[in-house]
Amino acid sequence: MISFSFLGIEKSYSDPSGKKLRVLGPVDLTVESGQFLCLLGPTGCGKTTLLRILSRLESADSGKIAMGSGNLGYVFQQGALFPWMTVESNVMFPLKAKGVKPGLCRSRAGEMLRKVGLYEFRRSFPHELSGGMQQRTALARGLVTEPDILLLDEPFASLDTRTGINLQEMLRKLCRSLSTTVVFVTHNIEEAVYMADRIVVMGHRPGRIVRDEILSLEWPRDRLSSDFTGVLLSFRQTFEELVDQ
Amino acid sequence: MDGRAPSERNTKAFWQRIRDLLPGLIIPVLILAAWYFYVDGSFLPSPSAVFYILLHPAEDILSCGSLLWNIGVSLVRVLLGLFIAIVVGTPFGFMMGANTGFRKFTSVVTELARPLSPIALLPLSIIVFKDTSFTEVLGLNSLKYTRHVLNELQIGMIFILAWGGVFPIILETMHGVRGVRKVYVEAARVLGASRTFIFRHVLLPASLPDIFTGYRMAVGRCWMVIIAAEMLPGTNSGIGYLLRYSYQLSRLDIMIACILIIAVIGFVFSRGLEYAGDRWLLLRARER
Ligand SMILES: Nc1ncnc2c1ncn2[C@@H]1O[C@H](COP(=O)(O)OP(=O)(O)OP(=O)(O)O)[C@@H](O)[C@H]1O
Ligand SMILES: [Mg+2]
Numbered sequence: 113m114i115s116f117s118f119l120g121i122e123k124s125y126s127d128p129s130g131k132k133l134r135v136l137g138p139v140d141l142t143v144e145s146g147q148f149l150c151l152l153g154p155t156g157c158g159k160t161t162l163l164r165i166l167s168r169l170e171s172a173d174s175g176k177i178a179m180g181s182g183n184l185g186y187v188f189q190q191g192a193l194f195p196w197m198t199v200e201s202n203v204m205f206p207l208k209a210k211g212v213k214p215g216l217c218r219s220r221a222g223e224m225l226r227k228v229g230l231y232e233f234r235r236s237f238p239h240e241l242s243g244g245m246q247q248r249t250a251l252a253r254g255l256v257t258e259p260d261i262l263l264l265d266e267p268f269a270s271l272d273t274r275t276g277i278n279l280q281e282m283l284r285k286l287c288r289s290l291s292t293t294v295v296f297v298t299h300n301i302e303e304a305v306y307m308a309d310r311i312v313v314m315g316h317r318p319g320r321i322v323r324d325e326i327l328s329l330e331w332p333r334d335r336l337s338s339d340f341t342g343v344l345l346s347f348r349q350t351f352e353e354l355v356d357q
Numbered sequence: 358m359d360g361r362a363p364s365e366r367n368t369k370a371f372w373q374r375i376r377d378l379l380p381g382l383i384i385p386v387l388i389l390a391a392w393y394f395y396v397d398g399s400f401l402p403s404p405s406a407v408f409y410i411l412l413h414p415a416e417d418i419l420s421c422g423s424l425l426w427n428i429g430v431s432l433v434r435v436l437l438g439l440f441i442a443i444v445v446g447t448p449f450g451f452m453m454g455a456n457t458g459f460r461k462f463t464s465v466v467t468e469l470a471r472p473l474s475p476i477a478l479l480p481l482s483i484i485v486f487k488d489t490s491f492t493e494v495l496g497l498n499s500l501k502y503t504r505h506v507l508n509e510l511q512i513g514m515i516f517i518l519a520w521g522g523v524f525p526i527i528l529e530t531m532h533g534v535r536g537v538r539k540v541y542v543e544a545a546r547v548l549g550a551s552r553t554f555i556f557r558h559v560l561l562p563a564s565l566p567d568i569f570t571g572y573r574m575a576v577g578r579c580w581m582v583i584i585a586a587e588m589l590p591g592t593n594s595g596i597g598y599l600l601r602y603s604y605q606l607s608r609l610d611i612m613i614a615c616i617l618i619i620a621v622i623g624f625v626f627s628r629g630l631e632y633a634g635d636r637w638l639l640l641r642a643r644e645r
Contacts, residue, residue, distance in 0.1 A: 167547045186547035192540045196562045205558070209550035253548070263547075 114178075115261060115293040116166065117142040121175035123161055135161055137318035138175065145180075145260075146291040148284065150304035150311045152347065154355050158319025159297045163263045166295070185254035185262040185292075190270050193238040193249055200225065200234035203252045210257060224256045227286060244275040248282070255286060261293045269299065276300075280307050301351060305344050306333055313347065315354050323350050374632070402610035410614040418611060421599055422504065428618060430509045431587065431595040435579045437510060438518025442575055445519065446526030447568060453527065454534025455560060467527060475521035475582045476589070479513070483591045486513035509594045514586055521582040522575035529574065533567025534560050566634075573630045580623050 123136040136158045143149055153159050164170040166177065167184050185206075193202050203221040212220070225231045228248040238246055247267055254262055264283075268276040284307050287294050298304050304311050305327070313323040329339055393404045414424040421427065453460045453467070491510040492500050500507060537560055545559045587597025596615055603611035 169543055169547060184547060184549075186544070188540060188544060192544040194541060194544075194559065194563075196565075205545070205550075206548035208558075209545070209548055209554050257549070 113145040114180075115143050115145040115147065116177065116179040118162075118166075119176040119178070121162075121165060121172045121177070123158070123165065123170070123172050134318040136165075136172075137320040139319065139321060141312065141321065141324075143293060143295070145293055148287060148294045148307060148309045149296065150308035151295060151297045151314065152299070152301060152304050152311060152351065153314030153319070154316055154351070155299070157314045157316035159314060160265055161319070162314075163265055163295065163297060166261075167263060179261075181260050183257060183259045183261070185257065185259035187247075187250045187254040187262070187264040187267045189266045190243070190247070190250075193246060193253070195238050198235050198237055199230060199241070199249050202238070202249055203234075203256050206253060206257045221252075221256055224252045228252045228282065244271050244279065247271065247279060251279070251283060251286070255290065255292070258290050259292060261295070262287060264294070264296045266297055266299065268303065276303065277306075283307070301347050302335070302344060305329070305340065305347060306335065311347065313350055313354070315357070322354065323347075402613060406610040407613045407617070410611055411617070418599065419602060419606060419608065421602060422594065424599075424614070424618070426504075427594060427596045427599045428622070430506060431583055431597065432622075433506050434510060434514060434518060434595065435576075435583050438515050438583075439522050439572075439575060439579050441515065441519040442522030442526055442579070443572065446523040446571070446575075447530055449523075450527035450530025450568075450571070451534055451556075451560070451564075454531040454564070455556065460531070467524070471524040471528070473520075475517040476585050478517050478520060479586055479589055479591065482513035482516050486511070486516065488513070488591065491515075509592070511592060513591060514583075517586060518579050518582055521578045525574035525578060526568070526571040529571025530564065530568045533564030533571075536567065537563040569630075569634050573627065573634070576626045576630060577623065580619075580626060584619055 118139050118141040120138040120140060121136060122134070122138050124132045124134045127133050139162065151159050151162070161170065163186070165172050166179075167186055194205065197205070200218070200221055203224055204217045207217040207220060208214070222231060222234070225234050228251055230245060230248055230252065233241060233245065238249065241249065250267065254264070268279050271279065280303060283294075283296075286292075296304070296307065308327055310324070310326045312321055314320065315322040327343060329343060333340060389404065392401075396403060410418070410424065414428075417423055418427075449463075453463060489512045490508050491512070492498070492505070492507045494512065495507070497507065541559050541563060542555060545555045550558070583595065584597040584600070586592075587595035588601040592598055593602075596618060600612055600615040600619075603609070603615065
């Protein structure tokens with residue numbers, strides 16, 4: 113089953129002098145339901161723009177988006193938790209926004225917080241948590257409505273490696289159990305190879321897809337196996353060629 | 358977090374606040390002492406004469422009612438004016454912050470009206486509203502010839518108070534709403550929140566500290582305006598009126614008592630609101 117597809121999506125921004133700047137060249141992309149897709153690409157190639165178009169924060173200039181249901185979750189890079197709300201209220205927010213009854217909101221948020229291991233911290237405020245805990249809260253907020261599609265924009269970029277790896281495992285497991293379709297934007301190639309069912313590499317000026325591959329690595333993945341490092345190296349090479357251009 | 362009960366912690370915090378206040382009291386005490394020892398009562402009244410007035414607040418003064426009555430009249434006027442300013446200014450400023458069209462539509466008028474001192478509007482306000490008080494507005498004619506605070510709430514006076522208070526509230530609220538980080542609004546939108554839900558649960562709480570600052574500024578302004586307004590024609594009650602009337606009768610002891618009261622009430626307003634703002638969880642839980 114298809115979760116969503118992009119057909120000839122294009123987007124330009126006008127720079128300060130008023131000149132049109134093509135950010136996304138026509139992009140075609142079809143994603144299967146339940147697929148964990150990692151989107152790799154050098155900075156400025158339009159990854160965030162792609163997610164914003166998919167979540168309708170931005171509209172495309174031309175092209176078509178086909179999507180089953182519109183139930184989305186979105187996790188920002190950092191700092192998008194509401195600082196005036198407790199962890200629990202942050203996680204309850206999307207439920208409340210969708211009109212779920214308060215009692216049910218609380219129990220579902222509590223359940224989700226247990227899954228990310230933050231139930232004890234539900235009454236804390238975001239600024240009282242470490243960066244990793246904040247991103248776990250953000251994950252819980254993005255997943256609490258059990259969305260069909262979860263979009264993540266470099267959610268672990270600001271964390272140290274160890275915390276990042278833990279969160280990668282947690283995210284992968286959670287999304288598997290909820291059979292969520294995932295689009296995960298990252299700069300980190302190892303992160304992508306560790307988590308993804310499929311990796312899409314974008315090039316820039318204008319943003320377009322240069323490599324699209326379904327990974328055949330077995331689960332659970334071993335970062336030290338030769339298969340893993342082989343895949344990692346091949347993507348690293350693609351990436352370096354792109355940056356050199 | 359320490360392990361003590363919240364009430365105990367609060368009491369402790371309260372005494373800490375009092376202690377923090379003490380160094381600031383040194384200068385006032387020195388001034389009082391100088392006044393006590395060097396002023397002989399011929400040019401300025403002696404402190405004891407002034408304190409006599411202050412210590413008998415319920416006694417009638419110059420047939421104008423007691424000190425307490427006049428303080429009460431001024432306070433009720435300020436609170437009513439402030440209430441109107443809040444009720445009008447908060448949604449207005451909120452709309453100006455949240456809606457570009459509305460801001461363009463109203464910003465010239467607000468910018469023109471804002472620097473206009475409320476005192477400058479007092480004569481006009483008296484001409485327009487005459488000396489109509491709330492007794493008449495509410496149709497309570499039986500109260501008309503009694504001493505009742507409603508008789509002292511002249512529409513014109515309340516109008517200029519609301520005028521003085523409304524602009525700081527409008528501006529601070531507008532800036533607060535405009536300053537809300539875009540990522541909060543976008544996060545709410547992608548998580549499925551409707552426009553009204555975002556208003557209520559994102560824009561409002563995120564701009565609350567600024568709105569509160571607006572209220573604080575408004576209280577200060579209203580307190581200044583009311584004293585000045587009461588010294589002008591249009592009323593014969595209130596602490597400002599008592600101040601001017603005692604001056605005319607050369608009762609400087611009463612006059613100085615009034616000045617002290619005005620200062621202390623202004624101080625209590627600003628410190629009290631600061632304290633309330635700090636205690637308010639919403640204001641503390643902001644990002645640092
Ligand atoms: N609102 C905007 N106005 C003008 N230009 C924009 C705007 N948003 C993005 N751009 C431009 O579009 C291009 C793509 O931006 P985008 O944020 O999608 O890149 P990205 O791939 O997410 O980069 P990064 O990896 O650094 O996050 C950039 O060159 C950026 O300058
Ligand atoms: Mg980006």
